[in-house]
Amino acid sequence: MAQSSITANVNDTIGAALTAPSSTSPNNNTYTYVVPAAPTGYQANSATTTTVLAANPASTTNTSATTVSNFIVGTTNPNALNVSYTPSQQTVLFNWAKASGTTLANLPNQIAYGATGITDASVVTDNPFSNTTLLSSYATALSNAVPTGYNITQISNGTTTVSGATTAATLAAFTSQNPTVGATSTLNTYTVTLTAVSQTATYTYGYTSTALNTPAIPAILTSTGTTGGSVTTPTGYNTSPQIPSGYYISAIYVGTSASGTLISSSTTNGTNAAWPSGQVYAPTGNQYYIQLAPNTVNVTWFISIDPNPDNDPLNVAQGGFTPTVGSILGGSTTTNYQSQVIDNMNSLTGNTLSTTDNVTYTDGATGIKYIVTGYQYQEGTTTTATNSAPTTTYKTFSDLLAAHPYVLAGTKSNRTQLVHLLMTVDQTTITSNSTSGQHVNPATNYIPSSEITSSTDIDGADDDGLSYAINGYNAIVNITGGQTDYWGDATNSLQLSIGTYTENYYALNYLGVQAYTNWLPSHSGGTVSQFLQTLDATSLANDTVTSQTTLEVQDATAITTNNHHIIPRAASYNPSSDLVGASNADGSSVENIGTNPIVNGDAIGVLITDSSGNILWVNNSDITLPTNKLQEGAYIENYYALTAQGLVDYTNWQTTTASGGHTVGDFINSGQATTSDYVKSTTELTVTNFVLPFAGGAGNQFLYLMIGLAAFGALGFYFSQRRKAEMDLEVINKEILGKNDNKRSNIYLTSRHTRPYAKIFHTKNRTHLAQAQRKGTNE
Incomplete structure (x- = not known):
C-alpha cells in the first residue's frame, strides 16, 4: 500500500482512525489520519508509534494520538505513523459430491476448519494449509472419510480444480498446489468428488x-x-x-x-x-x-424278440417301449436301473430273473424257452422317433455299460436312453437215460451216445433225426468217476474200468453255438469238447443244455465148470479138471483154465460139501484131493474166482489173519468175503464105489467086458494099419517109378515079403516126397 504524507506543525496532534471524523463523531486531534481500507481478508488493527487505531476517531477515545515534534535534520524523523493490517479469521470447508454414474447411498459428512468449523486460530487469510494447526492433516482426514470402494477423483473450489484416478493421486495433486486459506469463503469452500471403484x-x-x-x-x-x-x-x-x-x-x-x-x-x-x-x-x-x-429323466427298455414267437414272454406288446423306468437322475450309472427293469420283468412274467445277461428261462404260460442274445443302445426323445438308430449289439450288459456307462442327462421327463433287449426263442433239449440199462464191463466197447433217448434243435424239432446231433454238432459227454475225467464226442467208442460213473451230456444251445463260432477262429481246429472245457460253470450252464446218466461198469470176472462129474472113490481127484472156462475182471479170457486155474492173477478157491451141507474140503482148485478122501455119495463143489475188489479184500484179509489157512478157499470160508469179492460156479460131484477084480470087488463083469472090447479093437486096428501101409506103398511106387508096371510090381512084391522094411521105406519116402514137393522138385 503506498505511503502517505501529512504536513503539520510541531505540537500538532495527529490521530488515526478507520473512519473520518464527523459532526456526530468529532475528535480534538489537529489532524486525523483515516487509515486506508484493509485488503480483502485483512483488517487494520494498529497504528504506531503511539497512535492507537480506533474505529471511532473521537478524541475521547483516541487519547494516544501522536504529537508532532521537531527534530534535527539528518536524524531520524520521529513523526511517523505506521498502520498494520492483520489477516482475517477464515473457515475452510470440504463438501462431498458423487461423480456422474456413481451410486452411493450416503455421502461422508462435511469437514470444516476455522472459526465456524473445527476451532483453529491459525486458519486465517493466506495462511498455507501446512502452517495451520489442524488443516495441515486435511489429506489424512479426507482419506479416512472416503467410503470403501470409492476414490476422491476431484477437488475444486470453483477456481482451482485438481483430479486423479485414485484418492492418493488426487490428494497428491492438490497438495502440490500448496493450497492456502483464501480471502473469501468462496475460495475456502472445496467440493470433493467421489467416484465408485x-x-x-x-x-x-x-x-x-x-x-x-x-x-x-x-x-x-x-x-x-x-x-x-x-x-x-x-x-x-x-x-x-x-x-x-x-x-x-x-x-x-x-x-x-x-x-x-x-x-x-x-x-x-x-x-x-x-x-x-x-x-x-x-x-x-x-x-x-x-x-x-x-434333471430327472425316464429310461426305457425296448423288448425285441427274433424270431417273433406267437406269445410274448414278457407279456408286453411287441415293439412297445416298456417297461419304462422313471425318476432316474441324469448321470446315474446305467446299472442303477437294471435291477428295476428286472423287477418289472419278473412282476410281469412270474419269473425270478436276477440278471438278463445270456439268461435262458422258460415262460411260465407257454413253456417256451427264451435266451437273451444281447443288447442294443439307442438315444431318443420320443417313443416313435430316435436321434440315432442302434448299430452295435453288445453280448452282455457289462459290454454295453463300458460303451455307455451312464444315464444321459436330458430334458425333464424326456426319454433319453433306450436299451433294446434282444431275445431269441431256443427250444434246444437233450434227454438221456437216468441210469444206464446196459451191461458194461471193461471189455465192452461202450458208446455213450447210446444213452441219449431224444433231443431237439433250437426250433424245437429234431431236424436231422439223430438224437446225438443237436444244432449241427454232436453231443459232448463228460464221464467222471474214480480217476476218470473224460471229455469227448458222445459217439466215440470207449472202454472203461470197473466203477460207477456219472455221464453229463452237453449240447450247444443258441448261445453255445454263437460262443463256439466266436471262439473257433482263434483256436483253429478246436473241437466242441475243447471249447466246453474252457468255460466256467456259469458259462457252461448258459451255453448248453444238459442231461445226466449214471453208468455202472461191472467186473467181468467169470468162471464156468462142468455141471456133473462122476469119479471112483479110490481115484485121486483134482477139482481144476472140472473148470471149463474163465475170464478176468477186464474181460480177457483165461487160457488153459483146466491146467492153469488163475483168474485175475490169483487161484480159484473150491469148497466141497456133502448132501448135509457139511464142508469137507477147503482149498484152491489146483490142489488134488487124496485118494478115498470122499466116500461114495453126492457132493457139491463150489468154485470161487476173486473179482478185482475181491483181490483187494483177500490181500487185506491175509494181512490180518495170524494163523490158519490162507488160500482163496480159506478166505471164502472165513466169512469175511462179501458177494462182491467173488464169482461162483457149481459142479455136482458123484463118487462111486468102484474097485478092481483082484480086490474082490463088484467090477468083474465090467472088467471082462472092457477086456473083450479092447481085444476086438486091437485086431481091427492091426488090419486097418496093414491095409493103409499097402496103399501108401502103392502111391509111393507111382510117384517114384512113374508108369513102369514091372518096376512097380517088383518093389511091391519085395515089400510084401519084407514088411518091416516096406514100412520104413514107406515112411521115409513119404517124408522125402513131401520135402521134394515143397521145394518144387520131382524126384
Whole structure:
C-alpha cells in the first residue's frame, strides 16, 4: 500500500482512525489520519508509534494520538505513523459430491476448519494449509472419510480444480498446489468428488452332491460394474451351452461353494433358480456359486424278440417301449436301473430273473424257452422317433455299460436312453437215460451216445433225426468217476474200468453255438469238447443244455465148470479138471483154465460139501484131493474166482489173519468175503464105489467086458494099419517109378515079403516126397 504524507506543525496532534471524523463523531486531534481500507481478508488493527487505531476517531477515545515534534535534520524523523493490517479469521470447508454414474447411498459428512468449523486460530487469510494447526492433516482426514470402494477423483473450489484416478493421486495433486486459506469463503469452500471403484463379480459353477458322473464343470463367468451398482449377470449364465444339457440351476449362493449364503433356489425339477433382485457390487467379494442339478429323466427298455414267437414272454406288446423306468437322475450309472427293469420283468412274467445277461428261462404260460442274445443302445426323445438308430449289439450288459456307462442327462421327463433287449426263442433239449440199462464191463466197447433217448434243435424239432446231433454238432459227454475225467464226442467208442460213473451230456444251445463260432477262429481246429472245457460253470450252464446218466461198469470176472462129474472113490481127484472156462475182471479170457486155474492173477478157491451141507474140503482148485478122501455119495463143489475188489479184500484179509489157512478157499470160508469179492460156479460131484477084480470087488463083469472090447479093437486096428501101409506103398511106387508096371510090381512084391522094411521105406519116402514137393522138385 503506498505511503502517505501529512504536513503539520510541531505540537500538532495527529490521530488515526478507520473512519473520518464527523459532526456526530468529532475528535480534538489537529489532524486525523483515516487509515486506508484493509485488503480483502485483512483488517487494520494498529497504528504506531503511539497512535492507537480506533474505529471511532473521537478524541475521547483516541487519547494516544501522536504529537508532532521537531527534530534535527539528518536524524531520524520521529513523526511517523505506521498502520498494520492483520489477516482475517477464515473457515475452510470440504463438501462431498458423487461423480456422474456413481451410486452411493450416503455421502461422508462435511469437514470444516476455522472459526465456524473445527476451532483453529491459525486458519486465517493466506495462511498455507501446512502452517495451520489442524488443516495441515486435511489429506489424512479426507482419506479416512472416503467410503470403501470409492476414490476422491476431484477437488475444486470453483477456481482451482485438481483430479486423479485414485484418492492418493488426487490428494497428491492438490497438495502440490500448496493450497492456502483464501480471502473469501468462496475460495475456502472445496467440493470433493467421489467416484465408485470398478468391481468384477465371478460366477463359479458346481454340481449337487447327489449328482453322479457329471460332465465337466462349466467355466467361471464374470461381470463388471462399479461399487454400489446393480449386478447384471453375464449373458448366457443360465442357458446352454454354459449349462450342460440335462442340468438346471438348483440354487445360487454368495461365495464360491454351497457353504455360502443361499440367496435363491429352485423347487421344481428342471426349472432354474431365479437371479435374486437387489444384488449390488460391493467393495469386496462379489462372488457367486451357481449350483447345478441333473434333471430327472425316464429310461426305457425296448423288448425285441427274433424270431417273433406267437406269445410274448414278457407279456408286453411287441415293439412297445416298456417297461419304462422313471425318476432316474441324469448321470446315474446305467446299472442303477437294471435291477428295476428286472423287477418289472419278473412282476410281469412270474419269473425270478436276477440278471438278463445270456439268461435262458422258460415262460411260465407257454413253456417256451427264451435266451437273451444281447443288447442294443439307442438315444431318443420320443417313443416313435430316435436321434440315432442302434448299430452295435453288445453280448452282455457289462459290454454295453463300458460303451455307455451312464444315464444321459436330458430334458425333464424326456426319454433319453433306450436299451433294446434282444431275445431269441431256443427250444434246444437233450434227454438221456437216468441210469444206464446196459451191461458194461471193461471189455465192452461202450458208446455213450447210446444213452441219449431224444433231443431237439433250437426250433424245437429234431431236424436231422439223430438224437446225438443237436444244432449241427454232436453231443459232448463228460464221464467222471474214480480217476476218470473224460471229455469227448458222445459217439466215440470207449472202454472203461470197473466203477460207477456219472455221464453229463452237453449240447450247444443258441448261445453255445454263437460262443463256439466266436471262439473257433482263434483256436483253429478246436473241437466242441475243447471249447466246453474252457468255460466256467456259469458259462457252461448258459451255453448248453444238459442231461445226466449214471453208468455202472461191472467186473467181468467169470468162471464156468462142468455141471456133473462122476469119479471112483479110490481115484485121486483134482477139482481144476472140472473148470471149463474163465475170464478176468477186464474181460480177457483165461487160457488153459483146466491146467492153469488163475483168474485175475490169483487161484480159484473150491469148497466141497456133502448132501448135509457139511464142508469137507477147503482149498484152491489146483490142489488134488487124496485118494478115498470122499466116500461114495453126492457132493457139491463150489468154485470161487476173486473179482478185482475181491483181490483187494483177500490181500487185506491175509494181512490180518495170524494163523490158519490162507488160500482163496480159506478166505471164502472165513466169512469175511462179501458177494462182491467173488464169482461162483457149481459142479455136482458123484463118487462111486468102484474097485478092481483082484480086490474082490463088484467090477468083474465090467472088467471082462472092457477086456473083450479092447481085444476086438486091437485086431481091427492091426488090419486097418496093414491095409493103409499097402496103399501108401502103392502111391509111393507111382510117384517114384512113374508108369513102369514091372518096376512097380517088383518093389511091391519085395515089400510084401519084407514088411518091416516096406514100412520104413514107406515112411521115409513119404517124408522125402513131401520135402521134394515143397521145394518144387520131382524126384
